[in-house]
Amino acid sequence: MTESQLADDANPLLAGLAGPRTPDPCALVIFGASGDLSRRKLLPALYALARNGLLPDAFAVLGVGRTEMTDAGFQAHMRGAIEQHGRFAFDEDVWRELAAGMRYVAAGLDDESAGGPVTDALKALERERGTAGNRVFYLAVPPAAMEDVVAAIGTWRPAGGWRRLIVEKPLGHDLASARQLNAFVLERFFESEVFRIDHYLGKETVQNLAVLRFANGIFEPVWNRQFIDHVQITAAESIGIGSRGAFYEHTGATRDIFQNHLLQLLALTAMEPAADFTADAVRNEKVKVFKSLDRPGLEQLVRGQYGPGFVEGGEVRGYREEEEVASESVTETYFAAKLYVDNWRWAGTPFYVRCGKRLARQETTIAIQFKRAPHLPFALDSDDDARPNVLLIHIQPDEGVSMTLNAKVPGYGVTIRGVNMDFAYGGAFRTDLPEAYERLILDALLGDAILFTRADEVEEQWALVDAIRAHWQADPDGLAGYVAGSWGPSNADALIHGDNRSWRRH
Numbered sequence: 016m017t018e019s020q021l022a023d024d025a026n027p028l029l030a031g032l033a034g035p036r037t038p039d040p041c042a043l044v045i046f047g048a049s050g051d052l053s054r055r056k057l058l059p060a061l062y063a064l065a066r067n068g069l070l071p072d073a074f075a076v077l078g079v080g081r082t083e084m085t086d087a088g089f090q091a092h093m094r095g096a097i098e099q100h101g102r103f104a105f106d107e108d109v110w111r112e113l114a115a116g117m118r119y120v121a122a123g124l125d126d127e128s129a130g131g132p133v134t135d136a137l138k139a140l141e142r143e144r145g146t147a148g149n150r151v152f153y154l155a156v157p158p159a160a161m162e163d164v165v166a167a168i169g170t171w172r173p174a175g176g177w178r179r180l181i182v183e184k185p186l187g188h189d190l191a192s193a194r195q196l197n198a199f200v201l202e203r204f205f206e207s208e209v210f211r212i213d214h215y216l217g218k219e220t221v222q223n224l225a226v227l228r229f230a231n232g233i234f235e236p237v238w239n240r241q242f243i244d245h246v247q248i249t250a251a252e253s254i255g256i257g258s259r260g261a262f263y264e265h266t267g268a269t270r271d272i273f274q275n276h277l278l279q280l281l282a283l284t285a286m287e288p289a290a291d292f293t294a295d296a297v298r299n300e301k302v303k304v305f306k307s308l309d310r311p312g313l314e315q316l317v318r319g320q321y322g323p324g325f326v327e328g329g330e331v332r333g334y335r336e337e338e339e340v341a342s343e344s345v346t347e348t349y350f351a352a353k354l355y356v357d358n359w360r361w362a363g364t365p366f367y368v369r370c371g372k373r374l375a376r377q378e379t380t381i382a383i384q385f386k387r388a389p390h391l392p393f394a395l396d397s398d399d400d401a402r403p404n405v406l407l408i409h410i411q412p413d414e415g416v417s418m419t420l421n422a423k424v425p426g427y428g429v430t431i432r433g434v435n436m437d438f439a440y441g442g443a444f445r446t447d448l449p450e451a452y453e454r455l456i457l458d459a460l461l462g463d464a465i466l467f468t469r470a471d472e473v474e475e476q477w478a479l480v481d482a483i484r485a486h487w488q489a490d491p492d493g494l495a496g497y498v499a500g501s502w503g504p505s506n507a508d509a510l511i512h513g514d515n516r517s518w519r520r521h
């Protein structure tokens with residue numbers, strides 16, 4: 016018996032964790048294979064899948080980038096990436112098998128004829144590895160190069176096999192550009208062949224949100240405006256923008272985090288139960304949420320930018336002093352909003368959302384705050400002793416779920432304090448959580464689009480962001496400052512204090 020079998024026997028909860036299906040034989044073509052995403056996320060994820068026996072026997076990876084590299088050079092580069100960023104100890108046998116099907120072609124693909132060397136290499140690799148003509152194209156290239164690559168590969172229809180296209184964010188920078196990109200892609204690929212990544216959807220805790228809501232009978236009856244006072248969704252980062260100043264200047268918190276990750280978390284929290292857990296059924300429900308989102312007025316919005324301060328004990332500079340950032344920049348590094356989902360379930364229940372950089376701590380959470388008990392029959396010094404119940408879903412870090420309950424403090428009188436009932440992933444299942452990219456790549460290889468966004472979802476998300484940004488054009492001086500290491504600008508507090516509520520501080 017192996018060490019891992021022993022561990023599995025000791026922990027019966029692990030029995031449900033093995034992946035049930037293995038993908039068809041296929042070749043994965045990564046455009047942008049010499050880039051950062053490939054090195055930090057994609058290859059380590061592929062290695063983890065290989066190590067867990069989740070890749071098909073007939074599998075190949077063709078890397079494409081503009082940097083000149085030999086196959087051996089690419090393999091060495093990727094081996095280093097896996098050793099540095101992988102979540103498992105490096106295993107030579109796993110690596111040997113993966114590397115045997117790994118090739119690289121240097122090509123820019125800025126005109127359709129430039130694809131010749133790539134198709135030649137792909138066909139040779141397919142013959143060698145027996146991948147049956149099934150192809151997955153991964154677009155890990157900058158937005159400016161996306162259409163060139165899609166135009167080139169749009170005509171590469173394998174004889175007999177299937178093909179899929181994985182597209183990385185950003186999916187446009189506003190509604191018009193998202194529509195244009197969607198139309199461009201959908202002239203060449205069917206929607207069912209397109210897998211648009213929002214890597215938050217690959218996170219275990221985000222998937223658990225659906226299970227929590229729809230596999231536990233106790234929540235559905237209270238998951239509505241009658242019992243829930245409000246919802247808070249927070250995506251706080253303590254890091255700044257690092258070396259991504261040029262990118263961030265044109266993006267900002269609203270487009271970078273709110274448009275995709277926060278809105279997806281909101282949709283999963285607010286959506287109706289889908290008829291079944293299939294891609295279109297779930298995505299239909301999410302689109303209904305986006306369509307029900309009221310367009311917020313300016314008074315429901317806050318945007319801010321960090322100044323100098325201290326984060327985790329170290330002094331940090333302000334946003335305008337960061338590299339490649341304009342000294343007069345008005346890019347928002349913080350965004351908060353009070354949103355309403357105008358439907359029967361949620362009418363009148365605020366969803367407060369916020370995201371930002373250089374905040375006090377890194378954490379992503381969804382807090383469902385229930386209404387207070389209608390009447391307290393105890394003689395208490397203050398009603399504050401009995402707090403409203405909160406269901407807190409920790410997306411990252413410390414993945415898990417906790418519920419705050421009021422309990423009697425042991426003693427002779429009645430004193431009430433909030434206590435937590437915790438479920439922590441690490442502790443309960445005693446296993447590491449897979450990286451989001453592992454799950455997402457595996458699902459794309461399997462052809463399961465449930466964790467990917469559909470064209471209409473993306474467009475609905477941008478339509479809301481456009482409406483928000485239009486307010487800002489009419490309010491150019493509305494950017495508030497905040498001290499790095501704080502919880503954001505003071506008007507974000509005012510936004511929620513005005514409703515006699517407050518942001519959670521964890």
Ligand SMILES: NC(=O)c1ccc[n+]([C@@H]2O[C@H](COP(=O)([O-])OP(=O)(O)OC[C@H]3O[C@@H](n4cnc5c(N)ncnc54)[C@H](OP(=O)(O)O)[C@@H]3O)[C@@H](O)[C@H]2O)c1
Pocket residue numbers: 046047048049050051052053055079080081082083122123124125154155156157158160163164183184185
């Ligand atoms: N890095 C992340 O953590 C991350 C996270 C989420 C989303 N993304 C998205 O993923 C994409 C790639 O990001 P990245 O950080 O990996 O960028 P990157 O480090 O700049 O790499 C870009 C890659 O695309 C290649 N490339 C550029 N223009 C090309 C063209 N015309 N034809 C073919 N290849 C071309 C580059 O080749 P050469 O370098 O060899 O010239 C390089 O391999 C971007 O859309 C980004 O927004 C990245």
